Amino acid sequence: xxxxxxxxxxxxxxxxxxxxxxxxxxxxxxxxxxxxxxxxxxxxxxxxxxxxxxxxxxxxxxxxxxxxxxxxxxxxxxxxxxxxxxxxxxxxxxxxxxxxxxxxxxxxxxxxx
Amino acid sequence: xxxxxxxxxxxxxxxxxxxxxxxxxxxxxxxxxxxxxxxxxxxxxxxxxxxxxxxxxxxxxxxxxxxxxxxxxxxxxxxxxxxxxxxxxxxxxxxxxxxxxxxxxxxxxxxxx
Numbered sequence: 154x155x156x157x158x159x160x161x162x163x164x165x166x167x168x169x170x171x172x173x174x175x176x177x178x179x180x181x182x183x184x185x186x187x188x189x190x191x192x193x194x195x196x197x198x199x200x201x202x203x204x205x206x207x208x209x210x211x212x213x214x215x216x217x218x219x220x221x222x223x224x225x226x227x228x229x230x231x232x233x234x235x236x237x238x239x240x241x242x243x244x245x246x247x248x249x250x251x252x253x254x255x256x257x258x259x260x261x262x263x264x265x266x
Numbered sequence: 267x268x269x270x271x272x273x274x275x276x277x278x279x280x281x282x283x284x285x286x287x288x289x290x291x292x293x294x295x296x297x298x299x300x301x302x303x304x305x306x307x308x309x310x311x312x313x314x315x316x317x318x319x320x321x322x323x324x325x326x327x328x329x330x331x332x333x334x335x336x337x338x339x340x341x342x343x344x345x346x347x348x349x350x351x352x353x354x355x356x357x358x359x360x361x362x363x364x365x366x367x368x369x370x371x372x373x374x375x376x377x378x379x
Contacts, residue, residue, distance in 0.1 A: 157309070195270075195356050195369030196310070209366070244309065251365035252298065257309040 155179070157258035159245050165264045171233035174261045178226070178247030185222055186255060187230050188244040196244055202228065203251060235265045268293045270359050272370035279347050280378045287342040287373050289357030298360030299340040301331055304372075305353045313355075316340065327351070352377045 158177040166172050178185050183204050188196035199218065201209040204225040213220065217236070222228040232239055242262050246255040269292040279285050291297065299316040314325025321333040331342045340357060357370040 193275075194371050195358070197369070198367065201365075209364075246310075252360060252362065254300070254312055254315055255367065256312070257302075259307075259309040 157245055157247055157256055159243075159258035159261055161261055162259060163262050163264075165266065166235055167266050168237055169234040171231065172235050172263060173229055173231045174243050174245075174263075176228045176230070176245030176258060178228070178245070179256055182247035182249050182256075183225070184248045184251050184253070185228050186244075186246040186248075187220060187228070188246065190242040190244055190260070192241075199230070201251075208251075232263075235263075237265050239263060240265045268297070268359055268361055268366070268368040270357055270368050270370040272355075272357055272373050274373045275371070276374045276376060278376040278378055281349055282346050285342075285344045285347045285351070285375070287355050287357075287375070289340045289342065289370060291338050291340065291357075291359045291368075293338075293359060293361065295362065296335070298362065298367075299331075299333060300358040300360070300367075301325065301329070301340070301342050302356045302358065303327075303353050304356065310356065313342070347375075347377055349377045349379070351375060 185202040187199040190196045200213045202222045220230045242260040244260045246257045248255045271290045301313040302310040304310050313329050314323045316323050316333045354372045354374045356372045358367050360367045
């Protein structure tokens with residue numbers, strides 16, 4: 154069974170540029186999560202989807218971050234415009250149902266110059 | 267509110283020695299409990315989890331953890347570490363009410379030859 158797929162693995166951009174990350178969850182997993190992980194810290198939830206619906210986006214900085222999960226499968230996380238402080242690893246995870254074990258992708262390491 | 271504390275930022279252990287990584291949590295009810303491992307450049311991999319039942323949980327790679335309600339702890343143990351165990355270990359606590367997962371800051375395990 155394929156795991157959670159994320160792309161790109163690495164991205165370097167200049168500040169004020171837009172950037173997008175893509176995630177394909179494990180087949181059949183209804184719940185999808187986007188996390189931000191800063192160096193030396195644990196992941197912090199940005200948004201959780203149940204199927205197509207964003208059910209917890211309280212930690213998503215909505216002035217510059219947006220996300221979508223069309224058709225309840227793949228998801229895209231976008232930052233526009235990026236700031237220096239956005240440099241981090243962006244992790245995608247999925248689970249069959251809320252509260253079940255979360256399975257993580259390899260992450261996208263973003264560097265904003 | 268939930269919180270998770272991993273008191274040790276770094277731990278150094280000789281290869282073949284036993285290991286215990288500490289995790290303490292704050293939560294008003296019985297939470298879900300997880301240990302994940304993250305190798306450099308890799309995503310988070312589940313080691314083990316506690317949902318209910320037997321408080322001593324066996325995981326992959328020879329790891330185990332014990333849920334101690336009276337101490338609000340879920341410490342991870344391994345009787346004999348291998349060089350390949352060098353990685354960062356994260357404890358996470360999930361709320362049964364809203365499925366929110368709160369992560370510790372991680373403990374970096376260094377193995378001495």
